[in-house]
Amino acid sequence: MLDRAVPPVDRQLPTDEARELISLVREIAQREIVPHTAEEEDAGRFPRALFRLLSQSGLLGLPYGAEYGGGDQPYEVYLQVLEELAAARLTVGLGVSVHSLSCYALATYGTKQQQVEHLPAMLGGGLLGAYCLSEPSSGSDAASLRTKAVREGGGHWVLNGTKAWITHGGIADFYTVMARTGAEGPRGITAFLVPGDVPGLSAAAPEKKMGMKGSPTAQVHFDGVRIPDERRIGEEGQGFAIALSALDSGRLGIAACAIGLAQAALDEAVAYATGRQQFGRPISDFQGLRFLLADMATQIEAGRALYLAAARLRDAGLPFSKQAAMAKLHCTDTAMKVTTDAVQVLGGYGYTADFPVERYMREAKVLQIVEGTNQIQRMVIARHLAGPDSR
Template identity: 85%
Template structure:
């Protein structure tokens, strides 16, 4: 059984343009994404054609400047676009978020010449990006990464090492790569923009995951990959600052995707509960189930309000790191809870692949892990509240 079309969310959008934008996204999701989601996820098919369509429609560069091909949209709007895409298929919503993350270093820290040369193709030219921070031995402890970049004496950098858990690994057209150019710790890290077809750059076989099977996640191996200094982003040693800035924004993308998945699960549960009859009446008449649906809807509304509040801080140029961590933590935990409850509402059918509830539950789990586990989010929040831990 294919996913059902959801009821439109009653969104508070700032402009008529943004309302038209969300209507376009819902139309694309309904026509091009949702009908094939279950079949293509089961087959492990990555919908590159959908990303090409999103790029042509200007939906892969929404939060960036129109001077370089972006959409000039505030995060308040961009995140709601991600939510709609993720509700149709997480592979697409999360993929769009990762692409935005991969563009962040260049857009925020690149020179004017670098942005003019590369950003138009990245934002609206059909290219697809990936973000390379994690490594096999440095996930949450990202500052301990060991991939190295050294100068060759002629103006180029030579990168060696392995990156892990890379969304779009092996299929991306460009990678934002964090590599060690100096001593230990965060001050020794520099960011680079690496072409996907660079000689010496290879991808391992994609990981076999419990969910998001259509989104390739793979290790990347850098074997004497040469990168000109003109592709260094920011100053030497500034890479970790660039990475943290990107992750603050990226966490909001994950939060929005999580609420999209949760909303899809609630829509499925409501449709099923209204049509399934037991003891002579719809199961949605039973108080125990009605309370469960009420709790699911409340978690979704609370999560949406939290990520939008953080987005509005970002749009106003105010600090939002703590709120981004809170949004990522709450929204992804809510998605896990809501999708689990959706499976319960459907009973035995929820445990089968004939309905999307089980797929949504499997997909929700990864959102508690990617771009900083929820345990890391709690550390970030506590650091803002109580200061750093004493050693």
């Protein structure tokens, strides 16, 4: 099994600070993540202590403002950190991406008072977040969500309903929750910041998944959860717009994680192909295999360039929704293809748990589903091409 002692990916980093950051991430990955990945994923253990270390190291608030404890890093740099973490263990890279997504609503739409009160703990205080949009009956059709928040006397809201497929469900310290406060449709949804220990909030047993067994995914139940109006984020009815804005950025996080996973699979395949002897020479000498590896590397480089181009648009304050959908679509499809091909390169060994490529292939599949299936990404891209009135 590869110990990740491969030449590091050449990074397009804009500053010395960014280069030092990537060096720190690689050091943490090699020391704290890689040695435990296989065992913890097999056992289905979530590395909660590691996320506290990442928080202490400033890695859970990278794209947010330093005034609230964030790292003030551009998305171009933050996404490359995610790629490094995902290459070491997807549970970690995806977990950091989900946490950042969970902080987005408050950091972008919250009041100054809310940001001062909550963001420092969320970004650097060892807390872990979860993002609650999907429900058992509303996945891709998120605007039809049924979880309700009803205003009651005393300036409070009461939440009732169930969210589904929630990463960190049951272990998160806070939840960014979209709930219906008005009429049916997208304009009747409002965002709330809900503490993880509030009475009435509970989680079902984690789902039994094909991959990413170390990352808990669970339904989260709200049974008469009472929260003050001070924890409402944005205006009433603005929640769906907040959710879509957050997902644009979140999709770039998924794209970066997908490329990290694909890079790990390629590294493993190259190491095996150059060391495995058949017919008296390394199997990497055979043209069929060399072409396969070349195609894998090319798709990874193309995906990396695509997500970085979208990130630079975001950093410049320019529209990037179409490019985010393209990056999510291409990079996750690439991860699925590259990990499948990596199994093929290793042959029978690739189908065993003695090598990580079988796990990579199982993990890659979920990336084509989360934060908008790839069919939804195609719809988003097509709408940008055909105009806003297209269906």
